[in-house]
Amino acid sequence: MEFSIFTKKIDLKAKNLLNNYAEILQKADSSKVLLGIIFFTILVFSPVFTNSEFLSYDDDWYIYENSNVVNFSWQSITNIFTSTKIGQYSPFGEFYHSFLYYLFGKNATAFKVCALLVHLMNITLLFIIFKNLFKNRLFVLIVILLFAIHPMQVETIGWLSAIYRNAVFFMLLGYYFYLKYLENNFHEYRLIPVLICYILAFLTKEQAVLFPVGLFLIRMMKIDVVWNRKFVLEMIFWSFITLVFIFVTIEVTKTGGPNIEGRNIPFFEKLVLLTKMISKYCYNFLFPHQLSFSYTFSTISNELKSFNISLLTSLLVLVFGGYTSFKNKINRFGFLWVLGFLSLALAMSFLGLRKTFMADRYAYLAIVGFSVLFCQVLFYMKAKLKFINKIGFLVIVIGVISSFSIVTFQRVSVFKNDKNLWIQVLKVDPNNYLAYSILGIQQIKYGKLDSAKTLFKNSVRLNPNYHAAYNNLASVYYDQKKFDSALVSVSKAIEIKPNYLSAYENRAVIYSVLGKKDLYLRDLNKLIEISPNKEKFFMNRSKLYFKEKKYKESLKDALELVKNPNANNEEVFYFVGHNYLILRKYKEADIFLSKAIHVKPEKSRNYYWRSVARVSLNKWADALKDALQAKKLGFKVNNDYLILLAGEVKKRNSQN
Numbered sequence: 336m337e338f339s340i341f342t343k344k345i346d347l348k349a350k351n352l353l354n355n356y357a358e359i360l361q362k363a364d365s366s367k368v369l370l371g372i373i374f375f376t377i378l379v380f381s382p383v384f385t386n387s388e389f390l391s392y393d394d395d396w397y398i399y400e401n402s403n404v405v406n407f408s409w410q411s412i413t414n415i416f417t418s419t420k421i422g423q424y425s426p427f428g429e430f431y432h433s434f435l436y437y438l439f440g441k442n443a444t445a446f447k448v449c450a451l452l453v454h455l456m457n458i459t460l461l462f463i464i465f466k467n468l469f470k471n472r473l474f475v476l477i478v479i480l481l482f483a484i485h486p487m488q489v490e491t492i493g494w495l496s497a498i499y500r501n502a503v504f505f506m507l508l509g510y511y512f513y514l515k516y517l518e519n520n521f522h523e524y525r526l527i528p529v530l531i532c533y534i535l536a537f538l539t540k541e542q543a544v545l546f547p548v549g550l551f552l553i554r555m556m557k558i559d560v561v562w563n564r565k566f567v568l569e570m571i572f573w574s575f576i577t578l579v580f581i582f583v584t585i586e587v588t589k590t591g592g593p594n595i596e597g598r599n600i601p602f603f604e605k606l607v608l609l610t611k612m613i614s615k616y617c618y619n620f621l622f623p624h625q626l627s628f629s630y631t632f633s634t635i636s637n638e639l640k641s642f643n644i645s646l647l648t649s650l651l652v653l654v655f656g657g658y659t660s661f662k663n664k665i666n667r668f669g670f671l672w673v674l675g676f677l678s679l680a681l682a683m684s685f686l687g688l689r690k691t692f693m694a695d696r697y698a699y700l701a702i703v704g705f706s707v708l709f710c711q712v713l714f715y716m717k718a719k720l721k722f723i724n725k726i727g728f729l730v731i732v733i734g735v736i737s738s739f740s741i742v743t744f745q746r747v748s749v750f751k752n753d754k755n756l757w758i759q760v761l762k763v764d765p766n767n768y769l770a771y772s773i774l775g776i777q778q779i780k781y782g783k784l785d786s787a788k789t790l791f792k793n794s795v796r797l798n799p800n801y802h803a804a805y806n807n808l809a810s811v812y813y814d815q816k817k818f819d820s821a822l823v824s825v826s827k828a829i830e831i832k833p834n835y836l837s838a839y840e841n842r843a844v845i846y847s848v849l850g851k852k853d854l855y856l857r858d859l860n861k862l863i864e865i866s867p868n869k870e871k872f873f874m875n876r877s878k879l880y881f882k883e884k885k886y887k888e889s890l891k892d893a894l895e896l897v898k899n900p901n902a903n904n905e906e907v908f909y910f911v912g913h914n915y916l917i918l919r920k921y922k923e924a925d926i927f928l929s930k931a932i933h934v935k936p937e938k939s940r941n942y943y944w945r946s947v948a949r950v951s952l953n954k955w956a957d958a959l960k961d962a963l964q965a966k967k968l969g970f971k972v973n974n975d976y977l978i979l980l981a982g983e984v985k986k987r988n989s990q991n
Contacts, residue, residue, distance in 0.1 A: 356729060361472045368476060369462050373455055376483040379740045380451050380492065382747040387444040391753050392628075392773060393496040396421060398432050399441050407437035424587045427539040428498035443495070450492045453500050458483045460507035461703065467514055468556045469665070474710050477732060481706035486623035486742040488702065490695040493750025494628075497696045502543040505536035506700070510549050517557050521565065533576065541584045542697075547573040548675030556668050612681055612693050614648035619695070620705040623742055627763040628749075628756055629691040629770070631798070656708070666711055672704030691769070753777055768798040775807055784811050802832040809841055821845050834865045843875070855879065870896055877910050890914035905935040912941070916948050924948040939968035946980075955983045 360368070389399055398404055401420065403411045415429045432446075439445035461482060465475045482488070491497045509532030516525035529550075536543035550573060554566065619626060656674075660667035680697035698705075717728045749759045754777065760770040775790035788811045794804035805828035812821035822845050828838040843858035856879060862872040873892045880889035893910040912927035928945035931938065946961035959980040966972040 356473075356725070360476065363472070365462075365466060368472070369459060372458060372462065372476070372479055372483055375480070375740075376455060376458060377451070379484045379743050380454075380489075380747055382744065382751070383444070383447040383451055383492065385444065386751060387447045387493075388752040389441070389443045389446075390494055390496075390750070390756060391776060392494070394443075394494070397429075397496045398436070398446075401429070401432070403429055404433045404436050407433050419587050422588045423541070424583070425498060425538065425540050427535060428501060431498070431501055431539075432495075446495050447492065450495060450500060453504055454483075454488070454492055457500065457503050457507055460504070460511055464507065464510050464514060464553070468553065474714070477710050477713070477736075478703065478706040480736055481709065481739070482703050484736070484740050484743050485620070485702050485706075486626055486739055486746050487619060487695040487698055489626075489743055489746040489750060490628065491699045493747060494696065497699075499540045499542050499696060499699055502536045502540035503700055505532045505539060506543055506546050506549065508532045509536065509546060510553055513550055513553060514557065517554065526569075530576070533573075537580050541580070541587075542679055544577050544580045544584065545676055545679055545700075547577055548672070548678075552668050552672055552675070556664065608684060608692055609681065610649040612684055613652060615693060616677060616698055616701070617648070617652055617705075620698075620702065620709070623739065625763050626695060626746065627760050627767070628694075629760060629767060630693045631691055631764070631767050631769055659711075663711070665707065669704045669707030669711065672707065673701050674704075676701040676704065766797050768794045768801050768804065771797065772801065772804045772807060775804075775811075779807075779811065779814075784814055787811050800831050802828040802835055802838065805831070806835065806838045806841060809838075809845075813841070813845060818845055818849055822849075836862070836866055839865070852879065852883070870899065874907065874910075881910065881914070886914050886917045890918065903934055905931045905938060905941070908934065909938075909941055909944075912948070913944055916944055919951075921948045921951040925952060925954075937968060939965045939970035942968065943970045943972060950980070955980060955987060959984050 389395070397420070403415045403420070411433060412430065415433065416426045420429065435446055435449055458479060462475070462479050465478060466472075469475050491500045509529045512525065512528040512532060516522070516529065519525055533543070533546045536546055547570070551570065615630070656666075656670040660670045677698065680693065684692045713728065713731065717723050717725075723731070749755050753773065757770045757774050757777075760767050761774075764770075771790045771794040775787040775794065778784070778787035778790060788808065791804045791808040791811065794801055795808070798804070805824050809821040809825035809828065812818070812824060822842065825838050825842045825845065829835055829842065832838070839858050839862050843855055843862065846852075846855035846858060856876065859872055859876045859879065863869050863876065866872060873895050877889045877892035877896075880886070880892065890911065893907055893914060896904065896907045897911060908927045908931035912924045912931060915921070915924035915927060925945060925948045928941050928948060931941040932945065935941070942961040943965035946958040946965065949955075949958040949961065959977070962972050962977055962980055966977070
């Protein structure tokens with residue numbers, strides 16, 4: 336009897352919960368709701384806690400091969416904030432990775448756990464902001480959950496170089512402070528932390544230039560009367576800051592970088608591309624079951640027949656979104672949020688500045704807008720369709736969240752390592768030339784040169800203009816000592832991309848091996864012209880001139896290296912000193928050979944040649960001491976030379 340009463344009470348509570356979940360949620364403690372979202376997100380992303388590796392796609396040069404990151408010191412921090420890195424200036428992003436590397440070393444799992452923590456902080460800030468903007472707690476819960484666990488978010492957490500997640504943290508923090516500004520009588524001093532957050536976000540990732548989009552939309556939601564003199568002046572101010580940041584970004588990208596493609600795409604193909612991007616981003620949000628790490632241009636150019644479908648879809652999205660935006664404030668917020676935070680990604684692809692035409696990571700913040708619109712559709716259906724009652728609505732929401740969570744949980748494991756990632760890419764898109772090329776690089780690491788060669792050939796077959804695959808193919812031929820084939824392949828890479836630094840460097844090495852000195856010199860000259868880090872190439876040219884007995888030219892290049900305020904290189908000092916010696920400038924030779932000895936006291940050649948220089952300076956005792964030290968360290972010193980020095984020292988001692 337007691338058990339029957341107990342079960343009836345449970346049934347009543349369950350029915351009450353099912354029928355009044357929205358009202359119960361409205362009264363629930365916000366902190367408990369947020370903790371529930373965070374716990375659920377951690378559960379969905381839990382595979383990041385085990386056996387992760389860095390990805391070779393940008394994680395190498397940006398993190399574990401980046402000297403500023405792996406050598407945590409005041410000097411490296413100074414370098415981070417005073418120099419660019421392959422066409423990017425993101426000092427706070429580099430500093431973040433440098434600090435993590437100092438704590439965890441090359442432990443990719445720890446890095447990915449920290450990426451998840453940043454995502455959780457973004458969820459927290461977004462929840463606080465939306466709780467303030469929207470009265471409907473159920474609406475806020477669904478939007479935040481979709482942002483938290485959507486499968487498109489996996490790339491931003493699983494790929495460590497996607498530092499935009501960190502920039503978003505500062506952006507959301509800035510929006511929080513902006514809300515405080517709106518709630519406290521528009522006191523201008525309250526904009527100071529907003530500006531600071533904007534600067535920090537930009538210094539983390541240049542995509543943060545979109546920050547004012549959120550300010551505009553938050554003000555639109557929070558304040559009924561938006562357009563007034565104060566607001567216009569404020570937007571002019573933010574626009575000016577944005578223009579400055581855009582100018583800085585453009586100047587930084589001129590220093591080069593692996594992602595600056597600069598394609599000349601016909602306008603019609605650009606139109607095809609734009610419509611496909613819009614429809615594809617929408618499709619991926621609604622049906623995220625065939626996501627890819629890269630969506631390549633080759634796929635687009637071969638699908639012109641589908642242009643009509645993508646154009647129709649895009650027009651429907653834009654027209655319907657624009658129409659509903661005029662009728663509803665929340666719809667307008669979501670629609671403009673999507674367009675605003677995807678605008679940079681759409682523009683970059685339209686201008687052909689990336690190898691891929693779209694990426695999940697570009698939608699990291701735009702997913703908020705998609706989620707708002709999705710929720711609006713669900714609530715509209717609930718209000719207009721009689722067969723969707725409260726329980727039916729709840730079933731739909733739980734079904735969508737559960738489905739997305741399962742896909743996300745599985746997709747996290749895809750980002751465990753390169754092999755998992757790129758094999759999955761080929762499953763989604765068998766014509767992805769990037770996947771073949773990167774899998775080829777993996778085969779080189781395992782010493783499987785024939786397999787690598789086949790993969791690179793597949794890559795250039797799918798995209799005959801992919802310069803990197805030709806360059807990598809040249810590396811395989813070089814390792815197989817097929818130098819003529821290597822030369823053909825690397826020259827093709829340079830033909831496609833005339834200022835391709837890595838290809839020029841590889842071709843210079845091939846010319847050197849083949850003994851083609853004039854062509855080797857030509858490529859060294861080009862490398863010095865196009866490379867932001869010229870030191871290595873000045874050194875190589877100095878060595879070549881030295882071998883050709885062009886000592887003045889050799890000295891000139893070596894002295895270029897000495898101009899570097901951080902120059903402390905034994906080899907550089909040796910070449911300067913040896914050239915001065917041959918040019919009979921013995922005092923200068925003595926100075927620079929002494930510097931070389933100071934840097935590497937164990938190097939025998941420096942003692943010997945300083946000995947020769949000191950003979951000409953009549954420093955016989957020092958010359959003998961250097962010659963004996965050179966012999967002790969293994970240099971083959973002629974005995975007659977030692978006898979001569981000893982005799983001269985004895986003669987001068989007797990005279991004194």
